[in-house]
Amino acid sequence: MKTFSLPSEEPKGRPDFLSGLNKQQKQAVTHTDGPLLIVAGAGSGKTRVLTYRIAYLLQQYKAAPEQILALTFTNKAAREMKERIQNLIGDKAKKLWMGTFHSIFSKILRFEADKIGYGADFTIYDTNDSQTVIKQILQELNFDPKEIKPKTIHNKISDSKNQLIEADTYQDRFVSSTLDDITARVYKIYNKRLKQSNAMDFDDLLVKPIQLFEQHPDILEKYQDRFKYILIDEYQDTNHAQYKVTKLLAAKYENICVVGDDAQSIYSFRGADISNILNFKEDYEDATQVPLEQNYRSTKAILQCADSIIKQNTKQLDKTLWTDQDYGERITVLENFDERDEANRVASHIQNLKMKHGYKNNNFAILYRTNYQSRVFEEALRRKDLAYQLVGGLSFYQRKEIKDVLAYLTLLVNPHDETNLLRIINEPSRGIGNKSIQDLIKQAREESSSIWNIIQNIEELDVYKPAKARVREFVDMINRLRSNLEGGESISDTVKAMLEQSGYMRALVEENSHESMMRRDNIIELQNAISYYEKGKEKPSLSAFLQEISLITDTDKFDEDKPAITLMTVHASKGLEFPCVFIVGLEENLFPMGARDNFDVDIEEERRLFYVAITRAEERLYFSHCRSRFKFGEEMRQSRSRFLDEVDAGVVQTETGATISQKKDRFENKSSGDSGRDMDYDWKQAHTKKTYKSPSATIHYDYEDGEDPFQVGTKVMHSKFGPGKIISRSGLGTDAKVVVFFKNRGQKKLMLRAAPLQVID
Ligand SMILES: Nc1ncnc2c1ncn2[C@@H]1O[C@H](COP(=O)(O)OP(=O)(O)OP(=O)(O)O)[C@@H](O)[C@H]1O
Numbered sequence: 159m160k161t162f163s164l165p166s167e168e169p170k171g172r173p174d175f176l177s178g179l180n181k182q183q184k185q186a187v188t189h190t191d192g193p194l195l196i197v198a199g200a201g202s203g204k205t206r207v208l209t210y211r212i213a214y215l216l217q218q219y220k221a222a223p224e225q226i227l228a229l230t231f232t233n234k235a236a237r238e239m240k241e242r243i244q245n246l247i248g249d250k251a252k253k254l255w256m257g258t259f260h261s262i263f264s265k266i267l268r269f270e271a272d273k274i275g276y277g278a279d280f281t282i283y284d285t286n287d288s289q290t291v292i293k294q295i296l297q298e299l300n301f302d303p304k305e306i307k308p309k310t311i312h313n314k315i316s317d318s319k320n321q322l323i324e325a326d327t328y329q330d331r332f333v334s335s336t337l338d339d340i341t342a343r344v345y346k347i348y349n350k351r352l353k354q355s356n357a358m359d360f361d362d363l364l365v366k367p368i369q370l371f372e373q374h375p376d377i378l379e380k381y382q383d384r385f386k387y388i389l390i391d392e393y394q395d396t397n398h399a400q401y402k403v404t405k406l407l408a409a410k411y412e413n414i415c416v417v418g419d420d421a422q423s424i425y426s427f428r429g430a431d432i433s434n435i436l437n438f439k440e441d442y443e444d445a446t447q448v449p450l451e452q453n454y455r456s457t458k459a460i461l462q463c464a465d466s467i468i469k470q471n472t473k474q475l476d477k478t479l480w481t482d483q484d485y486g487e488r489i490t491v492l493e494n495f496d497e498r499d500e501a502n503r504v505a506s507h508i509q510n511l512k513m514k515h516g517y518k519n520n521n522f523a524i525l526y527r528t529n530y531q532s533r534v535f536e537e538a539l540r541r542k543d544l545a546y547q548l549v550g551g552l553s554f555y556q557r558k559e560i561k562d563v564l565a566y567l568t569l570l571v572n573p574h575d576e577t578n579l580l581r582i583i584n585e586p587s588r589g590i591g592n593k594s595i596q597d598l599i600k601q602a603r604e605e606s607s608s609i610w611n612i613i614q615n616i617e618e619l620d621v622y623k624p625a626k627a628r629v630r631e632f633v634d635m636i637n638r639l640r641s642n643l644e645g646g647e648s649i650s651d652t653v654k655a656m657l658e659q660s661g662y663m664r665a666l667v668e669e670n671s672h673e674s675m676m677r678r679d680n681i682i683e684l685q686n687a688i689s690y691y692e693k694g695k696e697k698p699s700l701s702a703f704l705q706e707i708s709l710i711t712d713t714d715k716f717d718e719d720k721p722a723i724t725l726m727t728v729h730a731s732k733g734l735e736f737p738c739v740f741i742v743g744l745e746e747n748l749f750p751m752g753a754r755d756n757f758d759v760d761i762e763e764e765r766r767l768f769y770v771a772i773t774r775a776e777e778r779l780y781f782s783h784c785r786s787r788f789k790f791g792e793e794m795r796q797s798r799s800r801f802l803d804e805v806d807a808g809v810v811q812t813e814t815g816a817t818i819s820q821k822k823d824r825f826e827n828k829s830s831g832d833s834g835r836d837m838d839y840d841w842k843q844a845h846t847k848k849t850y851k852s853p854s855a856t857i858h859y860d861y862e863d864g865e866d867p868f869q870v871g872t873k874v875m876h877s878k879f880g881p882g883k884i885i886s887r888s889g890l891g892t893d894a895k896v897v898v899f900f901k902n903r904g905q906k907k908l909m910l911r912a913a914p915l916q917v918i919d
Pocket residue numbers: 178179180183198199200201202203204205206207419422453454455732733734735773
């Protein structure tokens with residue numbers, strides 16, 4: 159590796175761009191040498207400080223761009239940071255090492271693969287691929303994958319890897335249950351299988367560099383020398399492996415700057431370890447800590463709301479956060495019948511806000527706890543003709559046809575990859591039956607070799623004869639395509655030839671169904687992506703392209719310039735900001751999530767997640783919840799989230815502008831402890847007017863038609879039938895009738911004049 163010499167110019171004076179920072183931020187940016195810790199609240203400019211700090215280091219000639227390593231939580235964050243630095247100091251920003259832990263370390267591993275017995279063109283297995291391998295192993299060990307779930311085993315292996323517990327030691331540490339016993343066995347075989355396939359899983363991308371550095375001090379030193387400055391964003395969500403690898407890298411210069419917010423730690427279920435932040439000052443004794451206290455993102459109301467939530471958690475670092483922005487609008491709580499009602503109401507509010515205040519589609523985000531909640535919102539937005547972008551969910555690259563095509567392409571760079579080979583050896587069907595495939599697997603195991611190696615001599619193997627000829631054709635095709643690619647054929651042409659020669663496209667054409675047409679379109683879209691990649695790179699390589707797309711994260715797909723409303727999970731929204739935010743599905747067992755099998759709920763983490771969601775909002779914030787929701791094909795009653803009761807009552811209001819605090823006071827003396835969670839109790843507490851407590855049998859109305867509040871869409875309470883919603887209205891004056899859909903009693907037609915109805919908001 160070449161060494162970098164710094165330009166000999168003298169550092170320039172204080173650059174202009176520092177004027178875009180407050181005093182504390184400036185201090186953090188210009189404190190260049192030695193360990194630096196910034197723990198600060200949401201929106202206080204942590205990410206901005208990192209960006210400016212890098213620009214400053216370059217501008218002061220403290221380091222060449224190649225000597226700065228910045229680790230971000232998403233690829234998108236890295237890209238944006240790079241663009242901003244480029245705006246501040248120009249093109250040299252291009253050479254910075256910036257990206258997620260996974261992408262940076264996969265890059266290093268590609269350079270050093272041979273040192274740990276891998277080829278540079280290793281495949282990166284996503285979670286699905288890992289589970290496929292584990293399923294196969296379970297079957298070979300005669301376990302039923304329906305009983306012993308590959309997913310469960312994979313989670314256990316993944317957790318262990320992130321805690322740096324290796325397969326050999328797993329046995330000693332954990333074998334206490336049958337499941338751990340099985341995991342221990344699978345773990346070893348799984349590692350071996352991946353190695354044989356020249357493949358790494360996501361966790362390996364963090365664990366292997368540590369092994370590499372520990373086994374090869376000279377290589378560690380090379381990278382320690384190279385990365386003079388290390389910066390890490392969202393440090394609260396790093397796991398043990400990430401902590402360890404950066405500690406190794408920073409050991410020489412100790413120019414490590416980490417920024418984070420303990421209140422936003424939301425990935426402990428994936429092994430993120432908050433003690434990384436807490437112990438920073440012990441790890442680096444001469445660490446400097448700079449606080450950032452001014453929030454530039456949100457109104458006072460939003461900050462007050464966020465603060466009232468997070469202070470309910472017992473474990474918090476002390477932090478101050480203030481803003482000189484206006485108080486702003488109070489947070490509006492939307493109460494809905496069910497998820498459809500919720501989606502429609504949110505869509506209507508968006509339409510209103512656009513009309514009344516001139517917001518654009520991309521000023522809005524709808525945030526939910528789990529991906530499946532998105533569907534009804536998509537429908538509602540589509541009906542209202544509001545453009546949206548869905549971030550997350552089943553990604554393009556997870557579609558069957560895309561995974562198939564990528565499997566072929568993977569074999570062109572790494573034919574030993576067994577999972578991908580088995581995926582397409584008979585896809586499209588080319589007469590290689592399951593029995594023949596099982597024979598191949600068996601012989602590969604016996605010879606401890608890859609399937610690719612053994613099928614080179616297919617004629618000599620013990621396999622059904624007609625299948626042999628088919629396998630031979632397959633091997634020849636892959637070899638032909640590989641040598642063309644190596645001979646300099648472009649990636650696009652190779653893909654085109656592959657699609658033809660493999661018969662994949664022809665099979666789709668012959669199928670000629672709506673479904674197969676869509677698959678063809680998706681493949682064409684993939685070809686577009688490949689051409690785009692090829693044109694944008696000086697030295698495009700298929701192997702680098704494949705690695706790049708295997709590391710795309712959910713948030714990477716979010717495009718803030720797209721004129722569309724954003725739909726995403728709260729997890730994916732980390733670090734982002736929007737003028738108007740809707741946090742939906744605020745119900746018990748949804749947000750906060752309830753305990754499920756294999757998943758204990760950490761209520762403080764759920765609360766931090768809620769805090770993250772709230773602090774994404776700049777100007778307007780809405781909370782929404784439903785009284786019932788379709789789950790497992792049944793309509794279930796839902797209780798409102800405890801978080802709604804924890805929020806400072808002074809900053810929230812109902813849709814009609816009434817403060818919740820007035821209501822709360824009214825019922826304060828009646829609620830005690832957890833009974834407030836009871837559905838019926840909540841219902842009365844939050845939604846009925848005072849008079850409901852002693853409803854008169856008949857209430858007389860003196861409204862003129864059209865002026866009274868009993869219009870279509872209005873929610874009402876009937877003293878006998880309970881809550882309902884007016885779905886139509888007919889007749890005039892004293893004859894006016896309404897059809898009400900009662901939640902528990904179905905549809906009823908009522909004389910408005912005589913019915914004991916109350917409007918509820
Ligand atoms: N000194 C400043 N002057 C003007 N705007 C600022 C300043 N500092 C930060 N901002 C703006 O405030 C917003 C929040 O900043 P940033 O995203 O860096 O905060 P953060 O602490 O990283 O937030 P989070 O905890 O959500 O990641 C951004 O829009 C940023 O541009």
